[in-house]
Amino acid sequence: MWGRVLLTASLLVTLCQLSATKRVLAHNCVNRCSTIVDQRYNCQCNPRCHQYNNCCPDKVRLCGGGPSSQTRPGRPAPKATRAELTTLFTSLWNADVNRVQLNLNLQSQTSTKSNADTTSQSLFNTLSSRILSKPTYKTFMVLLNNYEHNVGRVEDRSQAEKNEENAFLNAITATPVMKKTRDFWKRKGLVGPSMTDFKNKLREMWFDTYSRSRGVKDSSGFEHVFVGEIKNGAVTGLHNWLQFYNEEKHNRLNYMGWIYKRKRGIIGLKFKWLNKIKSISTIQFGPSPELDIAILSTCFLINPANGNCQFNIDSDKFTVKVYKDTRSPSKIGSAFLQ
Incomplete structure (x- = not known):
C-alpha cells in the first residue's frame, strides 16, 4: 500500500512541476519578441506593452527597449x-x-x-x-x-x-x-x-x-x-x-x-x-x-x-x-x- 501511496505522491509532484513550468513559459518572452499583440498570453512582448502596462517581467531583458519614462x-x-x-x-x-x-x-x-x-x-x-x-x-x-x-x-x-x-x-x-x-x-x-x-x-x-x-x-x-x-x-x-x-x-x-x-x-x-x-x-x-x-x-x-x-x-x-x-x-x- 505504501508503495502505491508513494507512487501517487510522486506523480502529483511531477504534474505540479509540469504545470508550473507551463505557467512560467506562458508568462515570459522566450521566443516571443514581436511587434504584435499575442492574445494567448496575459503579458506581452511587443514595443507598445509599456504604454499599456502589460509587459512580461523579462520583456526588457530579452527583447530590449522601454520608454524613457x-x-x-x-x-x-x-x-x-x-x-x-x-x-x-x-x-x-x-x-x-x-x-x-x-x-x-x-x-x-x-x-x-x-x-x-x-x-x-x-x-x-x-x-x-x-x-x-x-x-x-x-x-x-x-x-x-x-x-x-x-x-x-x-x-x-x-x-x-x-x-x-x-x-x-x-x-x-x-x-x-x-x-x-x-x-x-x-x-x-x-x-x-x-x-x-x-x-x-x-x-x-x-x-x-x-x-x-x-x-x-x-x-x-x-x-x-x-x-x-x-x-x-x-x-x-x-x-x-x-x-x-x-x-x-x-x-x-x-x-x-x-x-x-x-x-x-x-x-x-x-x-x-x-x-x-x-x-x-x-x-x-x-x-x-x-x-x-x-x-x-x-x-x-x-x-x-x-x-x-x-x-x-x-x-x-x-x-x-x-x-x-x-x-x-x-x-x-x-x-x-x-
Missing part, C-alpha cells in the same frame, strides 16, 4: 517645455544650411498588411556627389559599413571606427545647427561647459555599445536608429534617408511603396532589407545628419513624459518617440518620428 519610478518632469522645444527646433530647421530638397520616385501607395511589391523602380533617382561631399554627409556615410547587422553578435568597435566616429562628431559640432543645440543644452544643464563635454555626451548616447541580446555588446543608438538591425528575423530601426539611399544603391534594399505622407518630407514606407520586410518605417527625407542628431538627442535628454517628445516646427506638429537602454539609461535605445 520607464527608467525609474517618480521620474522628474521633462527638462524642457513644448514651447521651448518648438522655439529651438524651429530655429534649428531654419539654420540647417545642409538640408536637401529631394525628388523622390514614390510610385504606388501600399499598406502594412500587404506583402506585395507595388513599385517597379527605386525610390531614389539619383543623389548629387556635391551633396555627399559635404563634411557632415561624407563623414556620416563612412560610418554606415561599421556594423554587424544581426543582434546577438558582438560589435567589434575598432580604433579606426572610433576615429571615424570622432571625425563625424567634429564635422557636425562645427555646424550652426549643433552650435545652437549646444547652447540650449548648456542653458538647461544637460551638458558640461566645454566642447569636449558636448562631444563626449554625443558619443556616449550614440556610439557607446550595449547589449540587446545574450549579454554581448551587440548594438548602439547610432546603429539601431540610423543603420538598422536584424533581430529575431525582423528589421528594427533604420529611420534615416541616407542609409535608405545607400542600401538601395547597393541593391540590399528594395522599396515596396509608401503608406502615408506628411509635411516636411516625412514618409511612412515599406521596404525589404537584407531579404526581411519592414512593414512600416517613418523617415524624414532631406534633413542633414546634424539636424537629425540635434533633434533626436535633445528629445532623448529632456526625458519626456511617456517617451513622447512633442513640439512644433512653425505650425507643423511633431512627436519623436524616445527609448533608453534600460541597463545603460545614458544610451539611446531608439528614437524616431511617429
Whole structure:
C-alpha cells in the first residue's frame, strides 16, 4: 500500500512541476519578441506593452527597449517645455544650411498588411556627389559599413571606427545647427561647459555599445536608429534617408511603396532589407545628419513624459518617440518620428 501511496505522491509532484513550468513559459518572452499583440498570453512582448502596462517581467531583458519614462519610478518632469522645444527646433530647421530638397520616385501607395511589391523602380533617382561631399554627409556615410547587422553578435568597435566616429562628431559640432543645440543644452544643464563635454555626451548616447541580446555588446543608438538591425528575423530601426539611399544603391534594399505622407518630407514606407520586410518605417527625407542628431538627442535628454517628445516646427506638429537602454539609461535605445 505504501508503495502505491508513494507512487501517487510522486506523480502529483511531477504534474505540479509540469504545470508550473507551463505557467512560467506562458508568462515570459522566450521566443516571443514581436511587434504584435499575442492574445494567448496575459503579458506581452511587443514595443507598445509599456504604454499599456502589460509587459512580461523579462520583456526588457530579452527583447530590449522601454520608454524613457520607464527608467525609474517618480521620474522628474521633462527638462524642457513644448514651447521651448518648438522655439529651438524651429530655429534649428531654419539654420540647417545642409538640408536637401529631394525628388523622390514614390510610385504606388501600399499598406502594412500587404506583402506585395507595388513599385517597379527605386525610390531614389539619383543623389548629387556635391551633396555627399559635404563634411557632415561624407563623414556620416563612412560610418554606415561599421556594423554587424544581426543582434546577438558582438560589435567589434575598432580604433579606426572610433576615429571615424570622432571625425563625424567634429564635422557636425562645427555646424550652426549643433552650435545652437549646444547652447540650449548648456542653458538647461544637460551638458558640461566645454566642447569636449558636448562631444563626449554625443558619443556616449550614440556610439557607446550595449547589449540587446545574450549579454554581448551587440548594438548602439547610432546603429539601431540610423543603420538598422536584424533581430529575431525582423528589421528594427533604420529611420534615416541616407542609409535608405545607400542600401538601395547597393541593391540590399528594395522599396515596396509608401503608406502615408506628411509635411516636411516625412514618409511612412515599406521596404525589404537584407531579404526581411519592414512593414512600416517613418523617415524624414532631406534633413542633414546634424539636424537629425540635434533633434533626436535633445528629445532623448529632456526625458519626456511617456517617451513622447512633442513640439512644433512653425505650425507643423511633431512627436519623436524616445527609448533608453534600460541597463545603460545614458544610451539611446531608439528614437524616431511617429
